[in-house]
Amino acid sequence: MQKSYFHWLRVLIIIILILGIYFRFINIDRKVYWHDEIITSVRIAGYTKENFSDILKKSGVIDSENLQQYLNIDSNKTFISTINSLATENPEHVPIYFVLLRWWVKLFDNSIGVIRSFSAVISLLVFPCIYWLCRELFNKSLVGEIAIALTAISPILVLYAQEARGYSLFAVTVLLSTIALFRAMRIQTKRSWLIYTASLILNLYTNLFFLSIVMGHGLYVLLVEKLRLTKRLKAYLLASFLGFLIFLPWIIAIVSDYEDTAFISQTTPFLTLVTRWFINLGFTFLDIQIGSSERLFDVRNVALDNNALLNLNTVWPYLLGLILVLILYSIYSVCQHQPKEVSLLILTFILITPINMGISDLMSGGQRSSIARYLIPSYLGIYLCIAYLLTNKLTNFTEKLWFKASPFKGIIKKNFHD
Template identity: 30%
Template sequence: MIQVSRACCPPPLHRPSSLPIDLRAALAVVIVAITVLRLAGLERLPVWHDEAHSLVRVLGYDNADLQRLSDGALLTPADLLRLQQPDAERGWPDTLHALAEHPEHAPLYYLLGHLSTRLPLDPVVALRGTAAVFGLLLPLAACWLMRELFGRGAVPWVAALLLAVSPMHLLYAQEARQYALWTVLLLAASAALLRALRRGQSRDWWLYGLLLTLGLYSHLLFIALLPVHALYGWLAGRAPLPVNRPGNRPGNRPENRPEKRQALAWVLAVATALLLFSPWLAVLLSALDSAAGHTQWMERAVGTQRILLAWAQHGVRAFVDPVPQAQAPAALLWLWLPLGIALAHSLWRAPLPQRWFLPLLALAGLGPVLGPDLLLGGSRSLHVRYGLPAILGLQLMVAWSLGTAITRAAGGRSGMGPADPAGAVAQTRGVPGLVPGLVLVLVLGLGLWSQARILLADTWWTKQFSAQNREIARLANAQPRPLVVASPSGITTGELLSLAHDLDARVRIRIQSGADQPLPASERDAIVLLLPGAEVRDALPPGYTVEPVAGTWQWFLAQPSADSPPIRPPGAPVAPSPGARLP
């Protein structure tokens, strides 16, 4: 039995008393009501490239099934959507085989998704609903972690509220991918570690090991959390005892702290988790070249300025996200001024050793994403989904600053250190004391406003390069004899599967394998093209010109008149540059 002294993880210097039960009940109702929005409109936003591939693998279709689409035959949307619907003859072995072909994606979410698609639901709704269930748990996990860090009081509730109204977490809770599961397990495993350090009971360490195992199976980047936990445990074990305890002087440390037993407990939990994860690790190592090929697009250099601007937008969009375009309004970046103040307040005034945990959590998200982009070149930072731990760290530090400010304004103790003199507390009461509460209300209002816009929107920036596919489908559907033609490429099948969800049954689709295949079009038909290569352009009827569809880099329109301007789908943004921009 592993026993760890609770002295190795000192509690906050002051643990505020819990909020009144009526206020806690009211907050719980508000949080539940807001988080239930994650279950609303799961079918609304378009199915984008990655989600389409998620369905393919969850339902047990493999690369060979996708390859059959490229034999040059004319296809219907139903031919493509067959790979988005369950097949009674395909079961668990087929799903495992399909997942093993893409071992860069840990399998837990997809296996759970396989179960959900067996329910009498639309497969898209079922798979997105699986993510939404974990999105419902995210505020609860945040509340647990902040309570383990800073005790009872306003801080855990503010953390739960901020994550409940966050537009970014709403978006990823409604996406058929593993990110909602990953974020929940990041917070839950961290809270379980703090609980095990505080109580030192063997069952707490078993729970921590279990959550680590589930976390590793949720996302490969979960492994970046392990050094964070190790470093925090080491720092917490060497933290001086609080100076306000009787008989302690600044800098004193107890002689009986069982640091070796603490380290052994952690090592055993991590070793058990890694051992249980080893089967999938073996799959990954056996197909390392394939995994590297599927992630090679991340190595495309985009420039330091664009990387830093992307992170600036990610941080703001965690709190307010009013527009569906990938480029957020420049005015939103001014919100970094209050965010910076809140972060500085947390880094300077939060109690030790708890002060270190949330910045370390943020680094667990920044390090594997921003580090390679700056040092080696890459485009990982453009996709916030890979850096969600950094977003969580930012939001929780802001929650601590707001929660402690509200507590102090109410005349309570906030875990920041020795109690304020009566005069200092008195200065926070009255009108100045309303400021933290008003700031919280403003932040919650901006988040709810953003969520309302998302729930009413036809598309959003998290759909990446597929964000305009619904408009492209409308453009194709409007043609007299609609035809969609694609050249073989790394994104062809995913984009066509995404498009097929919104195409009319009369649309015909072809992946052109050679110029010797004539296109079934008359001179008055416009043809929608996906990354047309030489084999497609050579097969076009005489007199056709090819122009890019504004607002996209992969879609083009072939028209019979050389004088025809590019056709722009209604509502599509103007393309930032005429050059093609790969994902």
């Protein structure tokens, strides 16, 4: 009975996975190519703001024909042009994603579908990575399979798998780095720590928000080692030092020319932040914006936020409340039943980014903590917890069914009581 039950469960997981892949590619070229994606195209082409200034001085308005000129790969521009344009004008955007996307566009073409398909293809790597991490943490294949199903139909991951932005790559590299750290802590070989160092470098040059994850990794190692300067802590510190040493050229570029994006630093009322945090939790399983005729919030103009979510006469507060309870219960389940090395890693994975951003927003103003795409590592950590919880519940349920149907039930009970 158990084998049959899990067979059909795995069939369901495969169906969900196929749906997730379908959702990532369907109509990928039909959505509006918005501002941030245009900037991506300009950067991979190697152009700068100065190029735009020149054409604006001539015409005042950039028509579609002239704009296309800056979205196509110019044979006179190289990968170095892309890196230089980022380093001198947008150092907050680190170069690996843009360099890889430029290679992808040169390999195929620069149509919207092709440009976005790079993110979609990269997003498929989340599945083996989260499965691998689950095997490392829980040593149960079913946890990994359920985690694959959850990430396959995750609204936030599907959304950014269809955009010409680097968040799908960020999700993959964050998972790889966390796997590398956990393995290095477990097997403690020079090779494993070198792999972790390489993963740090990869992540630092993929997304600046990985700095929060580095802090989380450091806190994790400190807590596991009980604040003692052990062999593992020394290895972690050395790996981090080497990683940041190789990242130093970009740190210099950031210090020289970093400007916070205007919309990020907008002063946001506390109640608005809390409402957005609540909405973002919902992105774990559903996008409630689809069910609303009005825009729930606007990061470009905080004054336009619609706090209708707080209306208790609608279903949304209660639905989001249930999701919050599920998330908290799944985290509790991991902390209750897993060793400290596992639970601490997942807790830091989930909490460190929103805590860092939340404190920054509350102390100096801004809305970083309310922007869902910046919290992708937290979503991945939540999926780990929920996958573990569902595996435990399903396993216990099937064991009870098997016990009730077993012809040896009476013998087992008698021996147990004797």
